[in-house]
Each structure stands twice: as C-alpha cells, then as structure tokens.
Amino acid sequence: MMTSVPIRVEGVSKTFGAVPALADVSLHVGAGEFLTLIGPSGCGKTTLLKTVAGLVPVDTGRVMVGERQVSGPGRECSMVFQDFALLPWATVQKNVEFGLVLRGVPAAERAATARRSIAKVGLGGFEEAYPVQLSGGMQQRVGLARALAVNPRVLLMDEPFASIDEQTRRLFQDDLLRLWSEERTTVVFVTHSMEEAIYLSDRVIVLSPRPGRVHQVLDVDLARPREVSDVRASGEFARLVDDLWKILRKLQ
C-alpha cells in the first residue's frame, strides 16, 4: 500500500520557441485520483504531463506534487511512455531494476523488488527475455512494472496503450485498474481514446489546442470496480463517451 499525493498545477504557461504549448493551465488532481487528459493533437497534453514529471520546465506558474514544487524530476513520480522506452540491450529484469539502480537500491533488494513487480504485471517467467523478443503489449507491461517498482506516489502515463492492439489493450486496461485499486497511487493518464478515458478515469479533463488550455472537466461517476462488471455495455458508459465526443467535436 502506498501513500499517494495530490498534484496542483497553477497558472502554468509554456512556449517552445514561438509556439505556445500551454496557456495558463490550472488543475488539481486529488491524492489517489485517476485523472485523464484528452484533447486534439497540439493541445499540449503530453507537455503538461512532462511539466508534472519535471522534464519540461514551466515558463510561468508552478506545479506542486504533494508539498514539493517541481523544478526537475523527483522521487514521487514515475512514468510510462507511449513507445515503452525500454533499454533494448537489457533483459526484462534489468529494465525493471533500472529506476531502482538510479535510486541507489542495493542489488539484492532491487532484484527481489523487480521480480515482484514483474509478477504483478503478469510477466513472471520472462525475466531473462530481451524487449525485442516480446510483443508490444508485453513490452508495455515491462514499462509499467518498471514504473511501479520504484513505489511511486504519482504515476504518469503518456498514451501508454496507443500502439497496442485493441484486444490486448482491453486486457491491459483491466489489469491497470486492478493494480491501481491495490496501489492507490495518483494517476495522470494521457490518451486519444474517448472510451479509454471514460473507462479508466475518475475525471476527464478536455484540453483545447494551440495553446493548450483546460476546456472542460467531465466527472465519470461509473461505479468501481469497473474491471469486474460489464461497464462498457452499460447505457451510462455510452452516454459519457457521447458527452465527451460532443465536447471534442466542437474543438476540432
């Protein structure tokens, strides 16, 4: 069980050269909340995620993760990447240990922690495989195991399922929800998929493009746990996806 922390984004603006990416973005993510950012291309959702991760410094405003004002990457956060970002020269075990190595965890402890994390995402037995030998879905499971291994308070996920086929994605979404309900870490999730946003999130924030601003916030009060019931077949689910589509359509 982890203690999760809230995130506050306060009046954040960011410009790349002459291109404004974010303009006066403010939002709050509760401790243990599952929040999704969605919006058309160019709405700055990945940039916003990277400011929380401390990878992109803000021009104005500030980002608070728990009590810490973000000025660079911190120990609370870990991240899952769209292209998996696995070390191709390292085994699954070594990839999952990577964050622990950087954080100075002793060898025996990190090996055990990584093995637990690998088992958690359902990859037990693949410790000695190399990324190239795994399917996309399995590679992203390695990415998730690596992110969870450092025991994060905040899990940032940048379109993690974008390059995974539909069937694998649905199974993975259910596993993610199950893991999240066990760990209760704060999740900020970026996606293009409306169904995915509604299915996973407590709240969905719609960003408008060029520059990115908070356009609208959609509460998703579908009962949990969603992974065991047939939420996708419910009328309530369809209505929320449709609401989200109506918001997004106007932004195109």
Next chain:
Amino acid sequence: MNSAISRPESGLGGWGLAALAGLALFWEALGRLDVSMFVPPLSRIAVAWWALVQDGTLLRAATSSLHSLIRGFVPAAVLGVALGLAMGRFATVRHLLDGWVNALMSAPLSALVPVLIALFGIRDTVVAATVFVFSFFVIVVNTMTGVRGTDRSLVDMARVFGAGEAALFGRIYLPSALPAVLLGLRLGVVQAVKGMVVGEMLISLVGLGERLIYYGNTFLINELYAVIVSVLAIALLVSQLAGMLDRALLRWR
C-alpha cells in the same frame, strides 16, 4: 525465448568460400594459359609464398606491419571514441570540430603522409601515424552519429527515474551508441590496414608495404602476389576479429 533474430552476416559464409574457390580455379586456369607475366598461376604464387614464409621474410615484414598497425590503431580507437562521444553529447564541441572531421574523413589522406614523414622522419613511426589518420576519423564520425541517434524517450525515461549527467552518459548514451561505435571500429580497422600499407609503401623502409614496392620494382611477380595475398589475409582477419567483438557485445540484437 529462443526466437531467431536475423543479423547481418559479417563473415565469410559457405557461399563466400565457394566464390573464393571458384575465383582461385579461374585464376589458376588463366595463369596456365600464359596470357601475361602479370597473371602467374596461383600454384606458383603459393610456392613463392611458402618460400617467403620459410626464409622468414614474410614473418619479419608482417610482424613489423602488425606492430605499426597496433601502434596506430589503438590510439585512434581510444581517442576516436572519446572525441566522438564528446562531439555527440556536447553541441559546442560538435560545432567546433564537425567541419574539420568531415573534411578529413573524406580527404585523400595519403596526401598527408609526406607531412608525417616531415614530422617524424623516415621511420616506422610514420606508418603508425598513417594508420592513425586513416582510421581515426571514421571512428569519430560513427561514434558521434551513434550518440546523436540516442532515443529521446530513453533519455526522458532515465531522467524521470533520477539520472544525472554521468548516469545518462554511462547508462543511456554509451550503450545506445555501442552498435555505431563498433561499426566505426570495424570500418576503422579496415582503414587502418590500408593506412599501414600506404604508409609502408611511401616510406619504403619496413613491413609488407616495403616488400610490395621491392617485388614490384624488381618484377618478382610471384613474390609480389604472395605479399598481396598476405595483406588481404590480414585485412580479412582483422575485420573478422572486429565482427566477432561486434557479435559478442551486441547479443541483445
């Protein structure tokens, strides 16, 4: 877990050997037809080669040549990789040196040998220096390209997990660049053999290159070919060794 992953072949496969054998037969036949004194039968070259082995000429020349090769290539590899890493990672270094390195990589470097002779005198050090300039730049450029080709998201990933500059370098940039570095070393060692022969031919003092000039000038054609074959064998051998290093270090591919 034993999925077969195809890798580019870097050695002589069965087909390569078959082609070599075919060429040898063709050469022998052509030699026996006595078309030209410059095409002696392969068998006579083999006899000359064996005689040069037995009287120690070839061994003496090859030892001197390999000595220069190592003296030139090892510093070229170490300094070339180091400079390539620096140029790949730091834009200032790259901007300062990129033009020079690219110009010198494609320049006809044999033109530099008279300068090296002026610098070092007519000594075997010139050969080592020629080996160095022939192999250095291709190693620099490949290493730099490898570092610059590092996946941005791996860098982001490492930073999220707390990597500082040293960890980024050792755990991301260096291993990412390794395939390109090894390619640079493979190309570099082949260039080094060229530099070795060119240097020795120009100073005409020691090594296999000197023998080439000598047998060429005295029209000892069989011996000339025997030395050429030996040089080719050395070139093949070093590139095979580099290929083995490549396969040993890049098993994950």
